[in-house]
Amino acid sequence: MFVTTCIKDKIFQHSTPYRVLLKILRNNYSDNDVDLNVPILCLMTDGWPDHRLTYETVKTSLLLLLLQLDLDMIIAIRTAPNNSWVNPAERCMSILNLALQHSVLARDEMTPEFEKMVKHSSSLNANMANCKPGLREAYLESMTQVIHTVGKRFERMKLKGEPLEVSTGLKESVIQRRMRIVNEVTHAPNSKVNTSASTKELRECTELQDFLQMHCISTHYCFQIMKCVGENPCSYCTMNPARLPDDVLSGLSFLPCPVPDDSGVHYKTFQEVYGKTVDDSHCPSSKQNSDFSEEAQNADKQNRxxxxxxxxxxxxxxxxxxxxxxxxxxxxxxxxxxxxxxxxxxxxxxxxxx
Structure with a gap:
C-alpha cells in the first residue's frame, strides 16, 4: 500500500479527478505509460465540491480519465455524510497533519503592482487574474517555495513503513490540450467543453449529454461510465473495443444500489440486484420525510x-x-x-x- 498526495495551488489548479489521478495511475499502474494495467477503475471520494459526483464538471473529468487510460469502466462512489472515515484516503490525514506541525509558511512577494492589487482583497480568484495580465503567473511563482516546502515535509512521513509519494498534478495547459479528446469523441464544440466551462454550460451541451446518457449511470452517491456492451456499439466503442474478454464483458453491468427486501428490514443480496436497473429511490435522502408535511417540504425547496x-x-x-x-x-x-x-x-x- 502506498500513499500519494498531490500538492498544488487551490486557486488556479482545481482538484479534479483527472488532474490528480492520471499522473499517479500511469506512474504506478501502467506498463506502457499510457493504458492502465486493468480495464476497470474504482474510485472513492469524500464528496467535497471538487469531487462531487453530481457535478457536470466532475463527470466530464471522469470521462476524460476513461478516455485517456482506455478503460472499459469507471465506478466512482462517494461516502455517505459523516462517514468519510470509511474512505482509506482519510486514514493518512493524521500523518499529513503531523508533517505540518510547527511549520511557518509564507509566499514570496510579487511586484509592488500586484501586491497592491491583492492587498485589500478578501480572497483571490481566477476571475481577478483573468482581468489583470500577468497576475496568474506572478502568483503561481510566488507560491513555488511554499509548495516545495510542504512537499519536502510530506516526503519525510511514512505509512506502515512506506514513505509517502508527493505529486504536483498536471498543469492547466496540459489538461486543456487533452480535453480535446472529449471534444473529438462526443463531437462537442471546444467552446462548450473546456476546463473553464461551468456546470450550466456542460449541462446545456447536447452532444456531451447524449454521450453521457448512452454510457453512464448517475445517482446521488455514484457515477459510472462503461463502454457499449452488446450489438450496435457507438463509433468510439467501435474504434476502441473493450479490453475485457467477451465472456466477462457479456456479464458486465453497472454497480447496483442497495435495494431492501420484502421485509423492509434487510437488503437484498448483491447477486439478486446485479444486472438489474440501477434504482436509487431507496436512498434515505430520496425518501419523503414523514415528520413534515408535503407542503412544508415544498416550501423548503422553493426557498432553498x-x-x-x-x-x-x-x-x-x-x-x-x-x-x-x-x-x-x-x-x-x-x-x-x-x-x-x-x-x-x-x-x-x-x-x-x-
Whole structure:
C-alpha cells in the first residue's frame, strides 16, 4: 500500500479527478505509460465540491480519465455524510497533519503592482487574474517555495513503513490540450467543453449529454461510465473495443444500489440486484420525510437559495413559541425592527425570512 498526495495551488489548479489521478495511475499502474494495467477503475471520494459526483464538471473529468487510460469502466462512489472515515484516503490525514506541525509558511512577494492589487482583497480568484495580465503567473511563482516546502515535509512521513509519494498534478495547459479528446469523441464544440466551462454550460451541451446518457449511470452517491456492451456499439466503442474478454464483458453491468427486501428490514443480496436497473429511490435522502408535511417540504425547496448557512444573519426570539430562531436574508444589511417578515411555522418548525 502506498500513499500519494498531490500538492498544488487551490486557486488556479482545481482538484479534479483527472488532474490528480492520471499522473499517479500511469506512474504506478501502467506498463506502457499510457493504458492502465486493468480495464476497470474504482474510485472513492469524500464528496467535497471538487469531487462531487453530481457535478457536470466532475463527470466530464471522469470521462476524460476513461478516455485517456482506455478503460472499459469507471465506478466512482462517494461516502455517505459523516462517514468519510470509511474512505482509506482519510486514514493518512493524521500523518499529513503531523508533517505540518510547527511549520511557518509564507509566499514570496510579487511586484509592488500586484501586491497592491491583492492587498485589500478578501480572497483571490481566477476571475481577478483573468482581468489583470500577468497576475496568474506572478502568483503561481510566488507560491513555488511554499509548495516545495510542504512537499519536502510530506516526503519525510511514512505509512506502515512506506514513505509517502508527493505529486504536483498536471498543469492547466496540459489538461486543456487533452480535453480535446472529449471534444473529438462526443463531437462537442471546444467552446462548450473546456476546463473553464461551468456546470450550466456542460449541462446545456447536447452532444456531451447524449454521450453521457448512452454510457453512464448517475445517482446521488455514484457515477459510472462503461463502454457499449452488446450489438450496435457507438463509433468510439467501435474504434476502441473493450479490453475485457467477451465472456466477462457479456456479464458486465453497472454497480447496483442497495435495494431492501420484502421485509423492509434487510437488503437484498448483491447477486439478486446485479444486472438489474440501477434504482436509487431507496436512498434515505430520496425518501419523503414523514415528520413534515408535503407542503412544508415544498416550501423548503422553493426557498432553498435563501435558507443557507451563509445567509443566516441573526437570531431573534420567536413571537409564538419564544425560542430563538434564525433570521435568513439574501443581503447582509437587515433592519428587522422596521421590516416585514415571511413567517413560517409548519410541522413544529419556525423560521423567518426577510
Amino acid at each position: 437559495d435563501t435558507l443557507k448557512t451563509q445567509r443566516a444573519r441573526d437570531i431573534i426570539p420567536c413571537g409564538e413559541c419564544g425560542k430563538p430562531r434564525l433570521l435568513f436574508s439574501p443581503s447582509k444589511t437587515v433592519n428587522y425592527h422596521t421590516g416585514n417578515f415571511l413567517t413560517k411555522n409548519e410541522g413544529g418548525r419556525c423560521f423567518y425570512m426577510w
